[in-house]
Amino acid sequence: MAAAVSPLAPRSFSNLPEIEGVRFASGAAGIRYKDRTDVMLAVFAKGTQAAGVFTKSKCPSAPVDWCRAKLKAGKARALIVNSGNANAFTGNAGVQAAKLTAALAAQATGAPANEIFLASTGVIGEPLDASKFDGVLEALSARAAPDGLLEAAKAIMTTDTFPKVATARAMLGGAEVALTGMGKGAGMIAPDMATMLAFAFTDAPIAAAALQSMLAKSVERSFNAITVDSDTSTSDTLMLFATGAAAKRGAPKIVAANDRRLAPFKGALDHLLLDLAHQVVRDGEGARKFVEVRVTRAATAAAAKKIAFSIANSPLVKTAIAGEDANWGRVVMAVGKAGARAERDRLAIWFNDVRVADKGQRDPAYDEAEVSKLMRGAEIIIRVDLGMGKGAATVWTCDLTKDYVAINGDYRS
Amino acid sequence: MAAAVSPLAPRSFSNLPEIEGVRFASGAAGIRYKDRTDVMLAVFAKGTQAAGVFTKSKCPSAPVDWCRAKLKAGKARALIVNSGNANAFTGNAGVQAAKLTAALAAQATGAPANEIFLASTGVIGEPLDASKFDGVLEALSARAAPDGLLEAAKAIMTTDTFPKVATARAMLGGAEVALTGMGKGAGMIAPDMATMLAFAFTDAPIAAAALQSMLAKSVERSFNAITVDSDTSTSDTLMLFATGAAAKRGAPKIVAANDRRLAPFKGALDHLLLDLAHQVVRDGEGARKFVEVRVTRAATAAAAKKIAFSIANSPLVKTAIAGEDANWGRVVMAVGKAGARAERDRLAIWFNDVRVADKGQRDPAYDEAEVSKLMRGAEIIIRVDLGMGKGAATVWTCDLTKDYVAINGDYRS
Numbered sequence: 001m002a003a004a005v006s007p008l009a010p011r012s013f014s015n016l017p018e019i020e021g022v023r024f025a026s027g028a029a030g031i032r033y034k035d036r037t038d039v040m041l042a043v044f045a046k047g048t049q050a051a052g053v054f055t056k057s058k059c060p061s062a063p064v065d066w067c068r069a070k071l072k073a074g075k076a077r078a079l080i081v082n083s084g085n086a087n088a089f090t091g092n093a094g095v096q097a098a099k100l101t102a103a104l105a106a107q108a109t110g111a112p113a114n115e116i117f118l119a120s121t122g123v124i125g126e127p128l129d130a131s132k133f134d135g136v137l138e139a140l141s142a143r144a145a146p147d148g149l150l151e152a153a154k155a156i157m158t159t160d161t162f163p164k165v166a167t168a169r170a171m172l173g174g175a176e177v178a179l180t181g182m183g184k185g186a187g188m189i190a191p192d193m194a195t196m197l198a199f200a201f202t203d204a205p206i207a208a209a210a211l212q213s214m215l216a217k218s219v220e221r222s223f224n225a226i227t228v229d230s231d232t233s234t235s236d237t238l239m240l241f242a243t244g245a246a247a248k249r250g251a252p253k254i255v256a257a258n259d260r261r262l263a264p265f266k267g268a269l270d271h272l273l274l275d276l277a278h279q280v281v282r283d284g285e286g287a288r289k290f291v292e293v294r295v296t297r298a299a300t301a302a303a304a305k306k307i308a309f310s311i312a313n314s315p316l317v318k319t320a321i322a323g324e325d326a327n328w329g330r331v332v333m334a335v336g337k338a339g340a341r342a343e344r345d346r347l348a349i350w351f352n353d354v355r356v357a358d359k360g361q362r363d364p365a366y367d368e369a370e371v372s373k374l375m376r377g378a379e380i381i382i383r384v385d386l387g388m389g390k391g392a393a394t395v396w397t398c399d400l401t402k403d404y405v406a407i408n409g410d411y412r413s
Numbered sequence: 414m415a416a417a418v419s420p421l422a423p424r425s426f427s428n429l430p431e432i433e434g435v436r437f438a439s440g441a442a443g444i445r446y447k448d449r450t451d452v453m454l455a456v457f458a459k460g461t462q463a464a465g466v467f468t469k470s471k472c473p474s475a476p477v478d479w480c481r482a483k484l485k486a487g488k489a490r491a492l493i494v495n496s497g498n499a500n501a502f503t504g505n506a507g508v509q510a511a512k513l514t515a516a517l518a519a520q521a522t523g524a525p526a527n528e529i530f531l532a533s534t535g536v537i538g539e540p541l542d543a544s545k546f547d548g549v550l551e552a553l554s555a556r557a558a559p560d561g562l563l564e565a566a567k568a569i570m571t572t573d574t575f576p577k578v579a580t581a582r583a584m585l586g587g588a589e590v591a592l593t594g595m596g597k598g599a600g601m602i603a604p605d606m607a608t609m610l611a612f613a614f615t616d617a618p619i620a621a622a623a624l625q626s627m628l629a630k631s632v633e634r635s636f637n638a639i640t641v642d643s644d645t646s647t648s649d650t651l652m653l654f655a656t657g658a659a660a661k662r663g664a665p666k667i668v669a670a671n672d673r674r675l676a677p678f679k680g681a682l683d684h685l686l687l688d689l690a691h692q693v694v695r696d697g698e699g700a701r702k703f704v705e706v707r708v709t710r711a712a713t714a715a716a717a718k719k720i721a722f723s724i725a726n727s728p729l730v731k732t733a734i735a736g737e738d739a740n741w742g743r744v745v746m747a748v749g750k751a752g753a754r755a756e757r758d759r760l761a762i763w764f765n766d767v768r769v770a771d772k773g774q775r776d777p778a779y780d781e782a783e784v785s786k787l788m789r790g791a792e793i794i795i796r797v798d799l800g801m802g803k804g805a806a807t808v809w810t811c812d813l814t815k816d817y818v819a820i821n822g823d824y825r826s
Contacts, residue, residue, distance in 0.1 A: 059749030059757040091774030124742025232750035277679025323822025329537025337645035338474030344472040359502030402815040
């Protein structure tokens with residue numbers, strides 16, 4: 001496992017506000033790791049509304065199945081997340097482990113098991129011994145406090161080299177509401193619905209159905225716009241919990257996602273999720289460069305995203321960036337193979353602000369020395385203009401280094 | 414570039430028969446490399462029939478455009494292939510370079526330019542100076558000989574560590590006909606129609622339309638069933654040339670692909686193309702393991718192939734194999750993300766003959782020591798049974814090693 005913190009890690013953590021109605025605690029259940037925490041509990045005030053999006057994998061983990069089923073009622077009283085074991089591809093034993101975890105959490109918190117949400121991350125295919133949570137969850141429930149978010153984010157790390165937290169604020173009616181969030185993930189990152197694991201919390205009084213609608217939309221421009229290695233996890237889970245505590249301070253109760261008063265909140269949610277999603281890319285296994293891929297003037301928005309991901313997932317593009325080589329021929333290759341509409345002779349390509357190709361051939365004016373210099377930076381923007389329509393998309397990825405191979409050639413054993 | 418020959422290279426070369434009506438020569442035009450050959454010429458007897466399949470890239474190279482246009486008549490008199498420059502994404506200059514190459518070859522061979530086929534491989538986006546072929550092609554034409562295939566295969570190598578040639582024989586009516594072939598490719602290998610570059614030659618008297626039909630079918634089970642790095646080239650070209658010389662020895666002239674007398678020839682063609690395709694995988698950049706992925710009992714054949722490629726292209730599966738780790742959880746992940754029908758609780762997975770997972774969970778009976786031992790071998794079979802229908806597919810790939818990153822982080826510069 002990578003010992004050093006990613007060179008792309010944020011320089012400092014956000015000053016995290018407390019969200020009224022949410023308390024956190026973390027501890028060590030000894031699932032797999034030694035000498036570190038591996039389980040976190042979030043306890044929610046009565047009436048907390050919940051929304052979630054999950055992996056599209058045909059082989060989802062037992063906790064994903066559990067959450068999907070319980071989410072229908074839209075109510076949440078607790079969230080338990082463990083690292084070290086994904087409880088995925090564990091058959092009926094996995095279903096029972098999820099049930100036992102929820103039962104123990106219900107006992108510890110006094111909340112109904114049906115309003116408890118679960119997520120697990122770590123190795124796939126090993127049975128999860130949920131009896132290890134016995135006693136631990138009671139202790140966590142007893143000491144859960146509003147300021148425990150950062151420690152909770154540390155407890156759910158696997159190959160992550162830093163905890164991922166973020167915050168945002170917005171006006172709702174006349175009252176200020178707050179959002180905080182945490183995420184984890186470094187490899188197996190190509191979310192097809194949500195990312196590995198991310199959780200957001202707010203005191204805004206917004207009903208579950210409206211939360212769900214906003215979350216599904218916001219995820220398309222954040223977690224569903226990142227990739228580390230094109231591999232989609234069995235456990236991708238993104239949930240949003242709203243305690244409603246801001247109603248006491250005058251925030252209006254919102255029922256519908258199209259309520260105009262939600263506009264600032266939507267902006268803050270987008271900001272929060274994008275911040276967390278970028279942090280996942282910045283902690284991409286072995287990553288040394290943070291890469292933004294912008295595709296403009298594609299035939300449609302869907303075509304733009306398809307082409308952007310074809311570039312962002314290409315091993316040849318990603319290794320060229322690791323080698324600090326502005327190899328735009330490989331960008332051409334990735335556009336060509338994407339399967340979306342493109343015309344070779346209309347293509348233009350930029351690295352940062354330098355146009356390297358135009359109208360289907362090398363831009364004769366570009367300065368190789370200038371491009372070589374910008375490729376040595378830690379942040380690179382690849383822009384591709386297709387000259388066809390109005391579709392645009394931006395996605396984010398990292399480079400592919402020898403460290404990615406080292407980390408993943410020696411993960412399980 | 415990798416200096417050492419791939420450890421997966423064939424131990425010896427086939428004893429290559431000469432194909433009556435085909436002569437080869439190779440030489441140095443100084444396109445990019447020093448101290449090696451970089452251009453090959455094949456000269457065909459009058460009446461030679463041709464078929465071809467090409468990249469589906471939306472950004473095809475100029476030679477691909479040229480071949481597609483000329484192939485309509487189905488007749489071939491010469492083939493020129495250069496390495497060092499792909500003549501891709503080179504705009505109108507690239508079109509002119511292709512035209513000039515064909516004109517020079519026409520002059521050198523006395524054949525009409527319309528019956529000359531071209532392919533180029535190497536760097537993308539650099540203008541190809543075709544005037545460098547002036548004089549060279551005349552010399553090649555003068556010394557072209559039936560035994561030049563192996564040297565020709567060497568002239569078209571780029572990051573390849575060994576030349577790729579193969580042969581097969583078949584009865585056609587009462588006469589024996591021969592096939593030979595050559596291929597190149599090591600990276601940017603995820604053919605979507607054909608591979609990087611491969612050419613096959615036969616003396617069988619088969620008309621172009623029948624050749625085309627057989628080639629399109631055979632490629633699905635050979636070049637379109639391999640992947641090194643999921644990146645599809647702009648230059649993928651596979652062509653088959655039939656001189657018809659075997660008619661003199663009594664081989665019947667074949668016009669239709671559904672002629673029953675073609676059955677042995679079809680088998681030989683499949684064998685030849687699969688041999689060449691496997692050699693491309695065995696020379697995959699940085700490869701240390703040759704991996705066969707077999708998917709059985711999928712809902713449809715298309716679903717089986719989609720799932721097989723999802724496994725074969727997964728960086729996490731490929732790095733696990735590089736690390737000799739039987740990490741079947743990552744195989745589960747790749748099945749789940751493929752987007753084809755699958756049911757977690759029906760899945761079974763084998764490494765070679767050892768079943769590691771069954772009915773959606775770990776096989777309790779499997780012996781970890783036995784699996785660890787087989788993972789140290791150079792050839793690994795991953796088998797996945799979906800328990801759903803009758804669809805099956807087999808594809809081939811290699812592992813993902815630090816050497817792949819090293820080779821591709823420093824290719825152009």
